[in-house]
Amino acid sequence: MPQMMPINWLILMFFFLFIFIVFNMMNYYIFNFKMKKQNKNKFLTKNSIWKW
Template sequence: MPQMAPINWLSLFLLFSLIFILFNMMNYFIYLPTTPKSKSLNFKKTTNSMNWKW
């Protein structure tokens, strides 16, 4: 079985490292967090529910 030259191991390492970095960058920059559209309505709902009627 032929052995692999060190330059081939280095090129494989660089190739897989580049693919790994690109994959992680794509996952990081594609993600879009969803923000609540109306914060004032949510705040108003919580304040209305806190009214005590003694």
């Protein structure tokens, strides 16, 4: 593409790889934080009521 500035393909690959890794880490920690918050209430109620 003529309008694209001349960036090395290796640098471009590392740039997208970095964005991909940061996005996945952010998604993992947000999801993990939500699950920890929800699991505190669930474990307290479910573990206290055992019916065999």
